[in-house]
Amino acid sequence: MTSGNLDTEEFIKKFCIPSYILEPESKDQFLPFTPECPVLVFINSKSGGQLGGELLITYRSILNEKQVLDLGEEAPDQVLRRVFLNLQRLKNDGDEIAPELEQKLKIIVAGGDGTAGWLLGVVSDLKLSQPPPIATVPLGTGNNLPFAFGWGKKNPGTDRNSVLSFLNKVQNAKEMKIDSWHILMRMRAKKECCEPIPPLDPLDLPHSLHAFHHVSSTDDLNVEGCDTFRGGFWNYFSMGMDAQVSYAFHSERKLHPEKFKNQLINQSTYLKLGCSQGWFFSSLFHPTSRNIAQLCEVKIMKKRGDNWQNLDIPHSIRSIVCLNLPSFSGGLNPWGTPNIKKRRDRDLTPPFVDDGRIEIVGFRDAWHGLVLLAPNGHGRRLAQAHRIRFEFRKGATDHTFMRIDGEPWKQPLPADDETVVVEISHLGQVKMLAVHDCRSKSFLDPSSLTIPDIDDERDSDVEDKPIGDEWRKFGAADTFKIPDEVDISQLS
Numbered sequence: 001m002t003s004g005n006l007d008t009e010e011f012i013k014k015f016c017i018p019s020y021i022l023e024p025e026s027k028d029q030f031l032p033f034t035p036e037c038p039v040l041v042f043i044n045s046k047s048g049g050q051l052g053g054e055l056l057i058t059y060r061s062i063l064n065e066k067q068v069l070d071l072g073e074e075a076p077d078q079v080l081r082r083v084f085l086n087l088q089r090l091k092n093d094g095d096e097i098a099p100e101l102e103q104k105l106k107i108i109v110a111g112g113d114g115t116a117g118w119l120l121g122v123v124s125d126l127k128l129s130q131p132p133p134i135a136t137v138p139l140g141t142g143n144n145l146p147f148a149f150g151w152g153k154k155n156p157g158t159d160r161n162s163v164l165s166f167l168n169k170v171q172n173a174k175e176m177k178i179d180s181w182h183i184l185m186r187m188r189a190k191k192e193c194c195e196p197i198p199p200l201d202p203l204d205l206p207h208s209l210h211a212f213h214h215v216s217s218t219d220d221l222n223v224e225g226c227d228t229f230r231g232g233f234w235n236y237f238s239m240g241m242d243a244q245v246s247y248a249f250h251s252e253r254k255l256h257p258e259k260f261k262n263q264l265i266n267q268s269t270y271l272k273l274g275c276s277q278g279w280f281f282s283s284l285f286h287p288t289s290r291n292i293a294q295l296c297e298v299k300i301m302k303k304r305g306d307n308w309q310n311l312d313i314p315h316s317i318r319s320i321v322c323l324n325l326p327s328f329s330g331g332l333n334p335w336g337t338p339n340i341k342k343r344r345d346r347d348l349t350p351p352f353v354d355d356g357r358i359e360i361v362g363f364r365d366a367w368h369g370l371v372l373l374a375p376n377g378h379g380r381r382l383a384q385a386h387r388i389r390f391e392f393r394k395g396a397t398d399h400t401f402m403r404i405d406g407e408p409w410k411q412p413l414p415a416d417d418e419t420v421v422v423e424i425s426h427l428g429q430v431k432m433l434a435v436h437d438c439r440s441k442s443f444l445d446p447s448s449l450t451i452p453d454i455d456d457e458r459d460s461d462v463e464d465k466p467i468g469d470e471w472r473k474f475g476a477a478d479t480f481k482i483p484d485e486v487d488i489s490q491l492s
Helices: 052-061 076-092 099-103 113-126 144-148 160-172 242-254 261-275 340-348 365-372 474-478
Strands: 039-043 069-072 104-111 134-138 174-188 209-212 224-231 236-240 297-300 320-321 358-363 382-385 387-392 399-404 406-411 418-435
Touching: 039 076, 052 069, 052 104, 052 160, 052 297, 076 099, 104 113, 104 160, 113 224, 113 297, 113 320, 113 418, 134 144, 236 242, 242 320, 242 365, 242 399, 242 406, 297 382, 382 387, 406 418
Parallel strands: 039 069, 039 104, 104 134, 134 418
Antiparallel strands: 174 224, 174 418, 209 224, 236 320, 236 399, 297 387, 320 358, 358 382, 387 418, 399 406
16 A cells, blocks of 8 residues: 555544543543554654654644654653553443553654663553553664664654555554663762763763662672662663764764754764774774773673673773664674574574573774674674673773663773672563564564574684775775664653
C-alpha cells in the first residue's frame, strides 16, 4: 500500500486512542471499536534541529492530539503511569475496550538514541504487566538504535505522507526482545567529582545513572565513605579516546547550541573534533598512560555462575566498547560475524541481542576503526561476557572518559590508595519493534541460527596488524563517527 493510499479515515483510525483512555477526566464517548494498532507517540521536539517540532505538528494533525506527547513538556513516566492506571480502572469498571487496547498498545519514540534509551528505561522501571514494544524514529546523528532494528539512520521526512508510511511500518513490524544491562559505579565520595556538562545531576553524570546511598550489607562492594551510582543501557558502554571525542562534542554543543542544527553539520563537527583530539594520530598525541591496559584491570564472567577471570587487554588498545547491539558510530558493526574457525577456537558467537552476553571490542585509533568499512571488517574481539568489571587504581593519569548510549562524562580516577569500580551485568530484557529484515538477530529465531562461514580475513583480532595505505584516506573517516544523542537530562 502506497503512502497516498494510506491517507484514509479507515487507516488512520487503526492507530487512534480515544481520549477517555488517555485522561480520566475526559468526557469523550466510548468508541464502539478497538483500534487495531493503538500507539502512544513521544517526540523530543528539540531533536534534529527543527525536525522534532515539525514531526510533533504532523503527528498531532493525524492522530488524537492527546496521544502525541512532547517530551519537553511532560516526562514519559508520568504519562505512562496515568495511562496504565486509567486502563486498570476502566478494566475494573467493566470497560470492554481497555483490556484489548492494553494488549495491542505500542510506543513510538522520536529522538536521538539517548531519548530512545530514556523511554526504554522508563518502561523497564515501571514493571508493567504488559509492557508495550517500542519503535524508534531516527532524529539524532548516530541513530544506532533505530538502525539496528531497521528504522533507518537518516533523519526522516516530517510531511504527512512520511508519517503515514512510518505508521504502516509500525503496524507490520515484528516484536523482538533485547537484553538490558545494569551498570554500577562506586568511588570515594567527593564534593566535586566530574567536570560539568550542565544541567546534569550534581556529580555531572549521564541521565541514566542515579546516585543512591544504601546498598545491601552483603554487597562485597559496600565500602563506607563511597558514592555508588547505578543505571542501565541498551546499546553500549565505551571508555577511552572515542568517549573523549564525544565529551568534547557535547561540551562544544553546550557552549554553542546554535551551531548544531542538523545531522550533517553535527557529523562534520565530530570529525573535526576527532582530529583535534588526536584520535587519528593517537601514537603522537595520546599518552600511553591513558591506554586501557594502563588505566585498569578488567575481569569478566563469561556465563551466569562462572568465576571471575582476568581479561588480557593489549597495550595498544586506546578505546574499549561493550556492545549490546550490532550498530555503533552511526551503523557500524564492531563485532562482525566470526567465521566457523573463530567460533570454534575462541568460543565466539554472532552478536545476538537477546542471548545475555555482551560483546567487548577494542580499538587502537580511528585508523583501526576504518577496518569496519571493509567487507566483514571488525575491531579487536576481546571477549563475550555475562558480566564485566573494570577496577581502577592510582596511576599516571587522574581521569578518563566514559559514555553510555552516547552520553559522555569525564571520570576522575583514584588519587591515592583507593579503587574506582565500574561493573556491568545483565539485567533483563525489553521489547522492541523491528522491521522484518533488520540487522539485529535473535538466538531464538531459527533463521538466525544458520550463520554463513564468512571469510573475515581483514581480521583485527591480531595485535597491531598494520592497516594498508589504501585505508588511510581522510575522507573515509567521515563514516567512522561517534554518535550524537540528545542530552535528555535537560528535559527531565
